[in-house]
Amino acid sequence: MWVSATALAGDLGLSSILVRKDLSCTGLEGRPKYGFEIQPLIEAINISLGWDNTTDAILVGAGNLGTALTGYDGFMQYGLQIVAVFDSDPKKIGRKIHGIEVLNMNKVVDFIERTKIPMAVLTVPAVNAQKIAEKIADAGIRGIWNFAPVKLKLSKNIIIQRMDLASSFAELSSRLKEK
Amino acid sequence: MWVSATALAGDLGLSSILVRKDLSCTGLEGRPKYGFEIQPLIEAINISLGWDNTTDAILVGAGNLGTALTGYDGFMQYGLQIVAVFDSDPKKIGRKIHGIEVLNMNKVVDFIERTKIPMAVLTVPAVNAQKIAEKIADAGIRGIWNFAPVKLKLSKNIIIQRMDLASSFAELSSRLKEK
């Protein structure tokens, strides 16, 4: 029924102060000696992080990574719903991956304009990423979750979130060498 | 032949000061008015990040994400070489993914002990992650690149690097809501 910031901190490997500070963003108040009521806390975190109502997204680039992401159940938990997948490879177009048909890349602009879909997951090769990003941004995409190892340059009002395998591995690699 | 910190900063969307500061970690000195010689710079960055000699790694968990990662060419570029893949699903064992045979999970301890392989990429379901991590850590793995959405708790001398889809998406999601 109840969980304390101290307990959460222990499980997460963080300090209890940090947990309390972070939880304060949700607006929820804890009860001294008890901590936080679990159900309202989950609710409040979901709302605070925008996981409460699902965000529809398209996925562009049905390669290995794109396929894996399309099939990743965990996304639903975060309120992310992939509603369409695009690729320019004729061998992939028309095939289904995890129940979603791969559509022709040349339909993506029309699709975005028609559906007003706000978000795109970008899993295309690095060389194509900038051009494709510009295209979907022009069509009206508001946020891009970019898995390509490229810094996208787009107009300021497009929100870009980079998921960077390279720098994560680089960090591990250098920490491993240090020892 | 030459590239300036200013130019790199422009391409990367960073400040030139930050680029110079970061490059100073490589020990390489630039030349006023010219910048840095490109080839030695690439070399120096690779050495500095530990990308110069390849790190052998095993991958545990041949699901969608594990399969995608195994086939990801980009890893070689960072000096990461996946030499063996493990899974406990009988349907997967014996099959090849991207040219690498999937081995039975029950052989992983023996494999690590025999080959003294230093690193593991962990792409197993969240519920199994802690147990499997403990197992391979006991067997002698020194670094774990963890893709499971779990904070692993292991002995201090094991280096853990977390690759966190959830928090990346959470950030994008909240930035999207803000507007």
Next chain:
DNA sequence: TAGATTGTTAATCGATTAACAATC
């Protein structure tokens, strides 16, 4: 010489932590 670029010291900024009164 003038201007671009370097490396470094000091200042700024934001995030984490310490300290502590308030509360159940």
Next chain:
DNA sequence: TAGATTGTTAATCGATTAACAATC
């Protein structure tokens, strides 16, 4: 009451940026 936990203010820490002399 005593002890655990809360929320908050102030201190610390590390990373980024500003400022600037040195150099080609």
